[in-house]
Amino acid sequence: MIERQQTKQRMSRVVKHNDTIYLCGQVCADATQGISEQTQTMLDKVDELLLAAGSSREHILSATIYVKDMALHFAAMNEVWDAWIPEGYAPARACVEASMAREALLVEISVIAAVK
Helix, strand or coil, rough: CEEEEECCCCEEEEEEEECCCEEEECCCCCCCCCHHHHHHHHHHHHHHHHHHCCCCHHEEEEEEEEECEEEEEEEHHHHHHHCCCCCCCEEEEEECCCCCCCCCCCCEEEEEEECC
């Protein structure tokens, strides 16, 4: 069974299939902030969506992180990520440099998680 949540014309923010949760790309709450703040508020959104879908960061299976400029932002983004992900629960992860949908965005994440 497939369950879609917060569905709009182009995408659903959350899709659940069996015991797997897929989150669409999440970005920051305020794109006027720097990379650390953008990363933290992006991860706060992931927490909220996972909780609403019956999961948590301890159940993340895979994360793909898109960074606007790896040379400028990778280290600072990783500092926030490392503090956020519980020790012993690091998911499979890919990190790539990518153009963003809006100029001010510095980071985006897509997540796959298991239901608790």
